Amino acid sequence: MNRIVYVNGDYVSETEANISVFDRGFIFGDGIYEVSAVIDGKLIDNDLHLSRLERSLKEISIPLPLPTEEIIKVQRELIARNSLEEGVVYLQVTRGAADRDFGYADDMKPTFIAFTQAKNLVNAxxxxxxxxxxxxxxxxxxxxxxxxxxxxxxxxxxxxxxxxxxxxxxxxxxxxxxxxxxxxxxxxxxxxxxxxxxxxxxxxxxxxxxxxxxxxxxxxxxxxxxxxxxxxxxxxxxxxxxxxxxxxxxxxxxxxxxxxxxxxxxxxxxxxxxxxxxxxx
CATH class of the missing domain: 3.20.10.10 (D-amino Acid Aminotransferase, subunit A, domain 2)
Structure with a gap:
């Protein structure tokens, strides 16, 4: 399988995707994620998931990486590029990358990645x-x-x-x-x-x-x-x-x-x- 994934604005093969080893999500677990189901190629309860994503990010002072409507476009593009009929779309936003330090700058640029997973949901x-x-x-x-x-x-x-x-x-x-x-x-x-x-x-x-x-x-x-x-x-x-x-x-x-x-x-x-x-x- 060679999925197309989204990494900081680019759609790339999963074998070519990479993020910094200094990403705070990797080093500190400093990030938020969401998972939306896909059935018949359509996102399910996605408005609820994106609302929760925004709330969780706000609680730990990470800005949305993109406006909500742009995030939806990313999700739909991944569904289309990967011909996903049933499964999930995973989103993850971390505070970003910087040399390891518990403190962080307030203007850090978030890391935003997304990918699909084919799963048997309905008839599992x-x-x-x-x-x-x-x-x-x-x-x-x-x-x-x-x-x-x-x-x-x-x-x-x-x-x-x-x-x-x-x-x-x-x-x-x-x-x-x-x-x-x-x-x-x-x-x-x-x-x-x-x-x-x-x-x-x-x-x-x-x-x-x-x-x-x-x-x-x-x-x-x-x-x-x-x-x-x-x-x-x-x-x-x-x-x-x-x-x-x-x-x-x-x-x-x-x-x-x-x-x-x-x-x-x-x-x-x-x-x-x-x-x-x-x-x-």
Missing amino acids: NSVKNGVAVDITPDTRWARRDIKTVMLLAQVLAKKAAKAKGFHEAWLVEDGFVTEGASSTAFILTKDDVIVTRPNSHAVLPGCTKRAVMKIAEEQKLRVEERLFTVEEAQEAKEAFLTSASSLVTPVIRIGDHVIGDGTPGPLTKRLQTIYLELARN
């Missing part, structure tokens, strides 16, 4: 049949609402989960589930209430979560944004997770506890269907 086995999630302590920094490239805690959590046969890890702090290592966590109580943790500095404000919450509101489903424990999650009627690359994915086991009858629940499948219909339209 995980989306159709559900996944098992591990439970592990949340060891990340306090500002999880910022979508930073500092992902070591998530990398280690997902690696450990995979080694034990799990697809994802749900992170826990003070006995409460915060979110997945790369997803938002949802449960359905026995009283048919959809529960997910409210946005705060403790969790990333999920874009797919926001789209699903809107669907739930339009379908007149009962929703509560509140904290929930591991025990409540394991006793739930259904559970699912959301993200740009996993869409709406059923959770059929949490730790050693099977959820429901161990198959995707009817409400989860209903939300999947509606979400995909809206995405394709």
Whole structure:
């Protein structure tokens, strides 16, 4: 495969792409990223992702590398050049390159790269049949609402989960589930209430979560944004997770506890269907 990628204004072969070894994203993890899904060659929930990108950059005082409409042009150009029908477009903005120093100049020029990844999203086995999630302590920094490239805690959590046969890890702090290592966590109580943790500095404000919450509101489903424990999650009627690359994915086991009858629940499948219909339209 020889993808065309975007690096600081140029479209180049992935084999020719390069950034400075002094880039602060590489040395300090000083940067922000976003991932937008692509289905049938179209960007999904992209306005939400670009809004979150801008917010995250603002929180750590990095300017947008391009106006939003120009970033959209980059995304669409990459989709076209790589003939991407289904997968994701990845964006990353770092503070820029300078000799290694914790301090930085206020007028640094950001580094902006983007690339596509072909992925089976709609018909992935995980989306159709559900996944098992591990439970592990949340060891990340306090500002999880910022979508930073500092992902070591998530990398280690997902690696450990995979080694034990799990697809994802749900992170826990003070006995409460915060979110997945790369997803938002949802449960359905026995009283048919959809529960997910409210946005705060403790969790990333999920874009797919926001789209699903809107669907739930339009379908007149009962929703509560509140904290929930591991025990409540394991006793739930259904559970699912959301993200740009996993869409709406059923959770059929949490730790050693099977959820429901161990198959995707009817409400989860209903939300999947509606979400995909809206995405394709």
